Amino acid sequence: MLADSYGRVATDLRVSLTDRCNLRCTYCMPPEGLEWLPKDDLLTDDELVRLIGIGVTRLGIEEVRFTGGEPLLRRGLVGIVAATTALRPRPHTALTTNGIGLARTAPALAEAGLDRVNVSLDTLRPDVFEKLARRRRLTDVLDGMAAAAAAGLTPVKVNSVLMRGVNDDDAPDLLRYCLDHGYELRFIEQMPLDAQHGWRRDTMVTADEILDRLGVHFDLEPADADTRGSAPAELFHVDGGPATVGIIGSVTRPFCGACDRVRLTADGQIRNCLFAREESDLRPLLRGGGTDEEIADRWRAAVAAKLPGHGINDPSFLQPARPMSAIGG
Numbered sequence: 605m606l607a608d609s610y611g612r613v614a615t616d617l618r619v620s621l622t623d624r625c626n627l628r629c630t631y632c633m634p635p636e637g638l639e640w641l642p643k644d645d646l647l648t649d650d651e652l653v654r655l656i657g658i659g660v661t662r663l664g665i666e667e668v669r670f671t672g673g674e675p676l677l678r679r680g681l682v683g684i685v686a687a688t689t690a691l692r693p694r695p696h697t698a699l700t701t702n703g704i705g706l707a708r709t710a711p712a713l714a715e716a717g718l719d720r721v722n723v724s725l726d727t728l729r730p731d732v733f734e735k736l737a738r739r740r741r742l743t744d745v746l747d748g749m750a751a752a753a754a755a756g757l758t759p760v761k762v763n764s765v766l767m768r769g770v771n772d773d774d775a776p777d778l779l780r781y782c783l784d785h786g787y788e789l790r791f792i793e794q795m796p797l798d799a800q801h802g803w804r805r806d807t808m809v810t811a812d813e814i815l816d817r818l819g820v821h822f823d824l825e826p827a828d829a830d831t832r833g834s835a836p837a838e839l840f841h842v843d844g845g846p847a848t849v850g851i852i853g854s855v856t857r858p859f860c861g862a863c864d865r866v867r868l869t870a871d872g873q874i875r876n877c878l879f880a881r882e883e884s885d886l887r888p889l890l891r892g893g894g895t896d897e898e899i900a901d902r903w904r905a906a907v908a909a910k911l912p913g914h915g916i917n918d919p920s921f922l923q924p925a926r927p928m929s930a931i932g933g
């Protein structure tokens with residue numbers, strides 16, 4: 605088991621497959637100038653699959669979520685997914701993606717056994733999309749979502765980040781679109797994880813504000829809190845249900861006490877929290893002849909040292925050195 609000293613057990617592994625991305629969302633990456641991880645530091649497909657296997661067969665990992673950067677940019681993605689779904693016990697698998705290229709790869713991912721996708725979509729307006737993501741790719745994203753649903757990668761969940769003065773009035777339209785298409789929408793509060801350190805508490809759009817804006821157009825009823833478990837999203841039934849909308853209030857409504865996540869970066873670092881300032885490097889063991897049990901031991905120690913909370917609301921909070929794109933969101 606991957607247990608920490610506060611009684612939490614990590615069963616959900618987020619695996620970053622690359623730090624590169626084909627969008628430049630303003631809350632995540634600068635327009636240019638971000639240095640990529642050195643090529644030799646990146647884990648090979650075989651190394652990644654070995655680590656995922658250790659997580660699943662020795663450490664109790666039950667869910668594997670592929671992310672990045674943009675995971676669809678990883679050439680070996682379909683093979684990595686297939687090797688993961690061949691593990692026993694078979695983990696639940698998901699992919700967090702911006703959707704660009706998903707229209708082409710969704711059938712192969714479904715064939716490889718991927719269970720479902722999370723697609724990021726912050727607006728339905730092409731001009732706002734271009735301003736926010738610094739690329740004109742909205743149609744590709746929408747096509748990718750439709751292809752994922754058609755391939756059975758369901759439920760398709762949609763992640764949205766609202767930025768004040770940019771897309772903060774898009775919330776009702778995004779929800780209407782997701783309801784119409786059978787997608788499950790979740791709004792994520794903007795977190796201090798951008799490479800350019802531009803996050804400001806006083807301008808972030810809070811969970812309360814998002815609920816107020818949605819409440820003008822929809823009837824929202826909290827779903828039963830008892831069923832939330834370790835899920836980051838607080839769910840609300842929309843217009844009597846069964847459809848729901850989720851709010852991930854990472855900053856104003858932290859859920860660290862129920863966290864069951866652990867992260868593996870594309871260069872082989874275990875991170876016990878998105879906001880951790882320390883990492884455990886598995887590469888020396890991986891590339892130096894370490895046994896599976898030795899790797900598992902280092903991994904256990906990394907999780908055991910997990911702090912009780914992310915500390916964003918503490919005056920002494922310091923943003924981690926790695927940006928979200930290199931951690932894996």
Ligand code: SAM
Nearest residue numbers: 632672673674700701702724763794795928933
């Ligand atoms: N490229 C993929 C994508 O777009 O989903 C996967 C990686 S991306 C880092 C994962 C998620 O993190 C996306 O939904 C994105 O919107 C979210 N994200 C990135 N930076 C964020 C920030 N500063 N605060 C909150 N969410 C953020």
